[in-house]
Amino acid sequence: MNRSQPTSVVPFDVKLMNITATVMFMGCLAACVMTVGWWLMRTPAxxxxxxxxxxxxxxxxxxxxxxxxxxxxxxxxxxxxxxxxxxxxxxxxxxxxxxxxxxxxxxxxxxxxxHVAEAFWGPETSTGLVNKAGEVFEANLGELDREGLPRLQGPEGSAPRVLQMYHSLAPALKPLHVGLDSLTLNARGSWDAVLDNDAQIELGGGTTEDVLQRVQRLVRTLPQITSQYQRSAADLASADLRYEDGYALRLKGVTTGSSAPASARPRR
Incomplete structure (x- = not known):
């Protein structure tokens, strides 16, 4: 016949002592950790x-x-x-x-x-610059390590777009042996450029491809026009490329127009 073993009961005061000892141990451990942490955070080492x-x-x-x-x-x-x-x-x-x-x-x-400066940003009085990523930043212009940077302008937040347009147009103008000195995107979404011979170019609006096509048309046909007047691209004073089928231009000492009819209105 099996007899059940009596179950031992831990007295309450023993339980209380165990709990108290555990709490005291954890408190001492936490205090030690805090002391070590305090020392680590303040020691000169x-x-x-x-x-x-x-x-x-x-x-x-x-x-x-x-x-x-x-x-x-x-x-x-x-x-x-x-x-x-x-x-x-x-x-x-x-x-x-x-x-x-x-x-x-x-x-x-x-x-x-x-920053690697790609262009000046803003009006002539501005100290803003644009880096390769199209980000605008301020710096001492006397510390520039590059010469001949173009000046770009446009509405707030448009620097990446203006820089991209500049990189598209500058190579297209190389056959004329003139550089792109400044490029501006105005509030109406139209583009204006100034070449390094001070020629003023109204490029009109539209996509990058639209503007590039108008510039390529100018580059392709301008030598034929300038040769008729014994001039070169360096004598270009201004051009308006906003016409549908041509452009109007002014040469230094000569005023003429291309294939656009007199009644044609330029596109804004």
């Missing part, structure tokens, strides 16, 4: 003491960058705000993008990309 700057720098140098940014960095290796550090580096003139990461035990490693 982890203060930011080294900033390594990488990247192809043309308008900045690592020494100047560190001197300008280090004073605004707050915290040590563990507490420094990497987003704030990134923002501080990207506020430096010519810096387009910064990536910042920690480097144990007390350093930061920064990878930088600078």
């Amino acid at each position: 982890f203060n930011i003491g080294r900033i390594v700057v990488e990247g192809e720098l043309v308008h900045n140098n690592a020494v100047t960058l560190r001197a300008n940014v280090a004073p605004v960095l707050k915290g040590n290796f563990f507490t420094v705000d990497l987003k704030a550090a990134q923002h501080a580096f990207e506020q430096v003139p010519w810096v387009r993008e910064a990536q910042v990461r920690r480097e144990y035990p007390n350093g930061l490693r920064v990878s930088l990309k600078e």
Whole structure:
């Protein structure tokens, strides 16, 4: 015959002592962790003491960058705000993008990309520039390392479109041996250009292909017209390409027109 074994019952005061001991142990452990953390965050050994700057720098140098940014960095290796550090580096003139990461035990490693200026942006009094991505940025124009940049203008947010149009039109004009000095997209969506011989060109509106076709027509037929008057493309003073089947132009010392009838109205 089987007899059931008596079940042992842990007294309440023993349970209470076990719980109390566990709570005290966890509290001591948490206090130790907090103490170690407090020490790590404040010990001088982890203060930011080294900033390594990488990247192809043309308008900045690592020494100047560190001197300008280090004073605004707050915290040590563990507490420094990497987003704030990134923002501080990207506020430096010519810096387009910064990536910042920690480097144990007390350093930061920064990878930088600078803007590469493709054109001036805005009116003559503006200090704006456009980079290869069509982004507008401000910089000291005295630090430009390129000469002969064109000037582009347009409504706010149109810089990428204007830069793309410039890259389409500039090669098309090369057969005339004249350069594209400035290009403007006005509020009506029409394009105006100035060549490096100061000729004013009204390009009209439409798609990039529409405008390019009108410019190609000018390039193709202008030598025939200038030769009749013993002139060259360098003597072009102005041209209006907004006509349906031709264009009107003015040569220095001569005024004439192409195949557009006198009654034709230019397209806006």
